[in-house]
Amino acid sequence: MLDPADTVACCSPLSAEPLSAEQAEQVAPLLKALADPVRLRLMSLVASHTGGEACVCDLNDAFDLSQPTISHHLKVLHDAGLLDREKRGVWVYYRARTSALLSLGALIGCPPS
Numbered sequence: 001m002l003d004p005a006d007t008v009a010c011c012s013p014l015s016a017e018p019l020s021a022e023q024a025e026q027v028a029p030l031l032k033a034l035a036d037p038v039r040l041r042l043m044s045l046v047a048s049h050t051g052g053e054a055c056v057c058d059l060n061d062a063f064d065l066s067q068p069t070i071s072h073h074l075k076v077l078h079d080a081g082l083l084d085r086e087k088r089g090v091w092v093y094y095r096a097r098t099s100a101l102l103s104l105g106a107l108i109g110c111p112p113s
Contacts, residue, residue: 014107014108014109015109027107029080030080030081030082030100030104031104032080033076033077033079033080033082034077034082034104036073036076038063038065038070038073039073039076039077041062041063042059042070042073042074042077043077043082043083043096043101045058045059045062046059046083046094046095046096047096047098047101052095052096053093053094053095054093054094055091055092055093055094056070056071056074056091056092056094057091059074071092074092074094077094078094081097081100082096082097082100082101083095083096083097084096084097
């Protein structure tokens with residue numbers, strides 16, 4: 001399985017040339033993982049959190065959802081390769097894979113800031 005950043009790096013920006021069917025198949029799971037509003041917010045919360053990582057305990061209060069539901073959404077983002085996770089004691093800490101986000105931005109045509 002390719003790293004998400006490598007998956008997206010295979011592609012020119014969408015405005016440069018059309019994606020092949022194979023490239024679209026590779027990129028779609030990443031975009032699908034972000035297409036849910038809760039997951040998009042979670043990604044933003046983790047990526048912008050102090051120190052670049054957040055514990056599940058830091059994220060629960062931002063949503064009117066149960067902790068297992070939030071953990072499910074975080075797992076989807078992790079399985080798509082957009083988040084790394086590390087268990088520390090009873091808590092799991094998540095960190096955004098910035099390389100994947102930068103690659104997605106480049107694909108869409110957003111220059112890095």
